[in-house]
Amino acid sequence: MDAARYFEEMHLSMSSQKPEYRLVLSVKVQDLGGADAYLELRQEPVSGKARVFYSTMGRQKLNFQLVRKGWQSCHNASGELTGRFPATADGLLAQTDFSAFVRDDALDSGRMARILDVLAHTAGGCGTVSPSAAREGALITVERFVGRPAHWSYWSTRAAEQLNIAAILCWLGDYLAGAERRTLQSCPEAMQLAAAWQAALFTPLPQTAQRPQPVQSRPVRRAPVVENKRWQSILAVLATV
Numbered sequence: 001m002d003a004a005r006y007f008e009e010m011h012l013s014m015s016s017q018k019p020e021y022r023l024v025l026s027v028k029v030q031d032l033g034g035a036d037a038y039l040e041l042r043q044e045p046v047s048g049k050a051r052v053f054y055s056t057m058g059r060q061k062l063n064f065q066l067v068r069k070g071w072q073s074c075h076n077a078s079g080e081l082t083g084r085f086p087a088t089a090d091g092l093l094a095q096t097d098f099s100a101f102v103r104d105d106a107l108d109s110g111r112m113a114r115i116l117d118v119l120a121h122t123a124g125g126c127g128t129v130s131p132s133a134a135r136e137g138a139l140i141t142v143e144r145f146v147g148r149p150a151h152w153s154y155w156s157t158r159a160a161e162q163l164n165i166a167a168i169l170c171w172l173g174d175y176l177a178g179a180e181r182r183t184l185q186s187c188p189e190a191m192q193l194a195a196a197w198q199a200a201l202f203t204p205l206p207q208t209a210q211r212p213q214p215v216q217s218r219p220v221r222r223a224p225v226v227e228n229k230r231w232q233s234i235l236a237v238l239a240t241v
Helices: 003-017 059-073 090-094 109-120 156-175 179-184 188-201 229-240
Strands: 022-031 037-043 050-055 102-107 138-144 150-155
Touching (some): 003 022, 022 156, 037 156, 109 156, 109 188, 138 179, 156 179, 156 188
Antiparallel strands (some): 022 037, 022 138, 050 102, 138 150
C-alpha cells in the first residue's frame, strides 16, 4: 500500500466516524522509512467543539499487518500451504477495517482558538528542499479547509521555514506516539513558539485594584451576671483561693 492509498483510507475512515464535525486541517506525514502518519483537526459547527483524529498505526506497520493477513489466508493453523497468496493487495485492503487504526480526542477551546487565528493570518507556501533533506526526515503536507483554502509543504528538517504551521503541529503531535510524534516535534524553534502560546493561554488577566475593606470590630461580649445567690457565694469563695 503506497502513501496516497494510506492517506485516502485514513481520511475516509475519519470522515465516517463523526460526520457532523467539519474538516478544518489535515496533516500528512510521509516518512522515507514508511513511518507515515495522518491527522485531521475537525470542529462541530454548532457547539464549536474541536476534536483531533489521528492514525494509531503507521503505513509501514499496517503493510506488515496486510502481509500477515495474506499469509494466513493461504496457510492453515499448522503453517501448511493451503492456497495461493493474493496476487494484489486490493482484496486485503477491502477486508481491512481502517477504523480500528483511528482514534479521536477532544482539543480544548483555548488551543483551538489560537490555531484558527494563526491559520487565518498565515499564507500558504512550500519550503525549500536541501540535498540532505531529501535523504532524511519526513515530508509534511498541511491543508487548510476553513476560510480560504491553503496548502503548506515542507521537510521536517526545515520546519523553521514554516514556523507557525510547525508550532501548530507540535501541539497536534502530542496525540501521536513514537517516531511520528518525534517527527512533528523535532524543530526547537517551533517547540519554543508552541510553549509560548501555551503559556499565554494560562496567563491570568490583570485584576483591577480594589479598595481595602474597613475592618469591623467585633462587639465585646460581657460575661452574664449570675443572679443565683448560691452561685454568687461559690464564686466568691473561689476568688479568694
